[in-house]
Amino acid sequence: MATMKIAVAAVAGTPAAAVGTRSAAATETARLCASSAQGLGLSTFVGLRAGSNASRGVTPRVRPLKAENSSVRAASSVETVEKTDVAVVEKSVNTIRFLAIDAVEKANSGHPGLPMGCAPMGHILYDEVMKYNPKNPYWFNRDRFVLSAGHGCMLQYALLHLAGYDSVTTEDLKQFRQWGSKTPGHPENFETPGVEVTTGPLGMGIANAVGLALAESNLAARFNKPDAKIVDHYTYCILGDGCNMEGISNEAASLAGHWGLGKLICLYDDNHISIDGDTDIAFTESVDRRFDALGWHTIWVQNGNDDYDAIRAAIEEAKSVTDKPTMIKVTTTIGYGSPNKANSYAVHGAALGTKEVDATRQNLKWDHEPFFVPEEVKSHWSKHIDLGSKLESDWEAALEAYSKSYPEEAAEFKQLISLELPAGWDTSLPAFTPEDAGDATRNLSQRCLNALARTLPGLIGGSADLASSNMTLMKMFGDYQKSTPGERNVRFGVREQAMGAICNGILLHRSGLIPYCATFFIFTDYLRSAMRISALSEAGVIYVMTHDSIGLGEDGPTHQPIEHLASFRAMPQMLMFRPADGNETSGAYKVAVQNRTRPSTLALSRQKLPNLAGTSIDNVALGGYKLSCNSTDNKPDLIILATGSELEIAAKAADIIRGEGKTVRVVSFVCWELYEEQSAEYKESVLPKAVTARVSIEAGSTFGWERYVGLKGKSIGIDRFGASAPAGTLYKEFGFTVENLLAKAKEVMGA
């Protein structure tokens, strides 16, 4: 048994007492994980390529941080710890490393560098720190983990495998990055139970983690009681240099600091290498001091390669800081263990190659076949099956007790986490007749949100500093803030990209929360990456996008969407709505809420629109439907297709043409994706093939409309950038008028 001094770095100014103390939660975890008390790992690692200290003794090379570049100072606290079972921890860590090495090698594709460097922190998180039940990856009260540096997914797959998740068997590891496998090239929640969110685009995972932590804090504030903490978990995130360079991570971190998300604990894999080489070529800021400025608690683990106790102590310290999120900078060596490729970009994103794998095996004394897991490692990790089961059953018992003491709250809570919508949730949506006063669809949207807020306890959301323009406040609720985390209006500030990713995190918390978020439609350009991940990761976020066309007027072309409708119609699994009036806005919300695994984008007008005859809430689900038609034989002389604010123009033009003795059908194309899902018969009933005289009108790009108007039809749209002028002027100048529609209609009818 070795007795060692270990150094724990803490931020200058942190009370020394805080370091090494254990919070109640940490103590509980320690109790539950009693069998996992592990020793101080001392690597026998030798032979690092550049600047290695290995030849000088047991301390592996750790890149020294520049003094001027960090506010974090080492070792404000030193504790003496006695530890045992070092050998098992080391074996487990090397198992993780080699599972990653072997899987990448077999696939001849992937990223071995991060798993090799992060295996120690990964081991500690999954074996010693996190609460989860491997046999029920969706157990509500589990700790959440996000690998923001998603390319390192073999780390997570190896951990899920060791922890006993059925989703990642040895066979799955061998199928890494292959067609149909559960182990794709980046972590995908929809493929692999145990993976919480889909990552890969850098910086987005930490924003997801902020969303997960927000969800926990909101539900904890709403449902926990002094004697019953039924919502109580941490969110952990491993992120890399790339994540920290991305603007989205700064946006999310600024919000996390503002919100004081004390149960968010991030581990920054500070390995100083990115694809282009040493991060010094582009990244010399002080990350520590930046996070400090953002209101985070910061800790530096100087040797993340094998100072296990320093990692443990840092996580404990992070837990003890309850009013701030914590960023633990863990300095590691990318590709740790590879004699010739460690600490270089060569190990970041490519297989090591047979020769270097052999050298690494020799270096780390790993004399095993590929994909080998030593018996003592298996045996060590096997406890998590029972442990997880007990964690869940203890929580179930606590929830039952809670249900007796607080039946009303328990009912709402259970309803939420059932992921079912409450009965009658949609009855609150307003319906309209043409006699009702017209309004902008952004205002109608606000009526819907406020109606739904009464019937959907899961509704939570807000705007990127445009609440009064997007009309997104739920008037009966206050702001979600550090001091009022149970409220449901979220103030995202001017941070669109993080807003979207945070909403993905809120939704993928899988607790029945229904996040919506809002900005001007044009600024989907800022959060498009997050919206795409909503679509890919089956996250039914509701995107409330107002000021949907040149109809916004004077703000001009920097603010006027043109190609945006087309760009989202082309995106898989995204429902793109452009409602025309009150009924269609309610209908869009109805479908959006029903679709919990598919995101919806609502493009809403700034300007007032009339309630039209022929719209209905339920028809929106058809995507495209007959608003009006005076032909009796499904052979009208003309079909006019329109969406949103131009449906009014279509209706007016149709009336005039009908007055001239023609038969005209007006079709509202409120959601193309839903229309595409209808039967061929239905589509023929709406757009009969025989009728080729078709005109579309929409205040956006004509791109894509050929699908419905065909080569003989015409599309009125705008295929250039807009201009700064009053909306009425723009509509006239750009041809969105009844007169122009009549002219085009006559052209296609050959009249």
Add this chain to the structure above:
Amino acid sequence: MATMKIAVAAVAGTPAAAVGTRSAAATETARLCASSAQGLGLSTFVGLRAGSNASRGVTPRVRPLKAENSSVRAASSVETVEKTDVAVVEKSVNTIRFLAIDAVEKANSGHPGLPMGCAPMGHILYDEVMKYNPKNPYWFNRDRFVLSAGHGCMLQYALLHLAGYDSVTTEDLKQFRQWGSKTPGHPENFETPGVEVTTGPLGMGIANAVGLALAESNLAARFNKPDAKIVDHYTYCILGDGCNMEGISNEAASLAGHWGLGKLICLYDDNHISIDGDTDIAFTESVDRRFDALGWHTIWVQNGNDDYDAIRAAIEEAKSVTDKPTMIKVTTTIGYGSPNKANSYAVHGAALGTKEVDATRQNLKWDHEPFFVPEEVKSHWSKHIDLGSKLESDWEAALEAYSKSYPEEAAEFKQLISLELPAGWDTSLPAFTPEDAGDATRNLSQRCLNALARTLPGLIGGSADLASSNMTLMKMFGDYQKSTPGERNVRFGVREQAMGAICNGILLHRSGLIPYCATFFIFTDYLRSAMRISALSEAGVIYVMTHDSIGLGEDGPTHQPIEHLASFRAMPQMLMFRPADGNETSGAYKVAVQNRTRPSTLALSRQKLPNLAGTSIDNVALGGYKLSCNSTDNKPDLIILATGSELEIAAKAADIIRGEGKTVRVVSFVCWELYEEQSAEYKESVLPKAVTARVSIEAGSTFGWERYVGLKGKSIGIDRFGASAPAGTLYKEFGFTVENLLAKAKEVMGA
């Protein structure tokens, strides 16, 4: 004449000696601006709404910063200054305020709050600090100014008007936000000479400013001589709270700090108000400390409302710090002067209303008609005509002297700033025959870039940490770095959004630099906003986007573009290329370089592609062209349309069908936008209306292909997300095979 003590705040740790010293450049400016020495402004402003100190004396209410929230401490240096002519400065500042108020009022639309608060710093910049020639807005050596908070554009219009720019007359001010005016709702460089870049989307302007400053530093390093500084100007930027919340600004600021852009001086309008109200609801980070961590020099002007000398001293201090960019936090009151709306969101983005305009006139003792400019203000500003003319002629003389001493450098410099491409620039582009070995278009792109680097002295660019994947290094050059600013490979780090906006700034420096930037095509989702501003602001940036389809393989759906080609085809003024081989890659570069006012996006393959018979460099300019056809009468039995990596499949399938006795045409659709610009005759020669048997094949969304295949044609594409597997497997599973194309071809031919 008043003698006053004024306080200049400086960062703790800044040598006191640095405060108040004048750099050589500042001294020169002072000399040139000798007639503009102005006094300390003391506002007689009274009546601020909330928390006003006005009733207690001359000091207007300035929001106290929270001590824990700022590393900036006040008044580490105090100097005593004697000043005169306070009255004229005050009048000028109030002129700016009321021009903004009146223009917004007349338009009944716009943002008066920022101009009212920023008028003092605006006045000082344009009247006392900046070098420019109002009669030649494009004079090369002018200081650049960016209003990153673009909604406050009336500030800039008022300043351009006072400074004597012909682009903004009184009539233009009266036409603010009207159809066809030179004064649109946000600053637009393509509408208003004197405006350098187009802003509005928040946070992007400061990234543009980083690009402008980079351009200056690069050219200065390349062309200046110890005895001749022909490139020597500052870049100024005013940004707001919203800009500082956006992730893009953090990305850009991190790079600016890394690059040590000492001639970039930003003024942060710290007014504590955004659209949703007090910024405290979402923005409580310490901006100062964050910028400090990013390697900036930071200064705090505590009273930006009327402590003119503090603003002056801060700018002087900023100039004295030559190895770091400077962020001057200027605490102001939004809507300064409005008795009932100042310091509230009500003044941010709406006209004040007649009543409040009157009250503001009374409050600021501005007893004038709308759009009035007092004679003494006119007279005061009139000096800038002669001053500007002298600045330019002095510089021209210096350039002439330089030309004699350094004829070779002068020739290259003059060539660059002529904005003409050098003769024979395109002869370096490689041409290929089918016998040449195939290669990935990303590799062919690298050959083009390296060829062009030899013939285009303006070529400069790089990748967002994917240089070795995007293949974007110019091998004969080193890295643009703080110590080597004359080099031309730019290392952007993992910061896609800033990368695009920085390239816009480099291009709109208008000095002949031709910026390119690169990442994976999927990550256009991160920089789409910047790409759109390229298109809108006529900035011919070249976007090198590799890994252009599911053909990238194992990285999986988070990395596989699907809808991206369609989304850029729908974007106005963007040339979207997807070259198929070596000739088409060279052709795409040829068109991209020629288009200096239109950006180009090149989607390039990761995987190897053969050089095809029938491709040519010059045909790319046609957008779509016949690759091969065995019909003699423009009536082939079948037309196959394809782009990029699928053109090979199209060619193979065509050969097989021809072998069966049919006539088949293969059309390469390398750039839809260019095809659309061709004559009707040309289009008929490529896609004859009579031939409706058409099939398209492209490894991307089918969205939009109906335009060319019609309702009777078929499109092979992928309208779902991709998957993680080897590229060959994906191509097979998703139907990108000769067999599938043959099957579809037979369907459309009715065979």
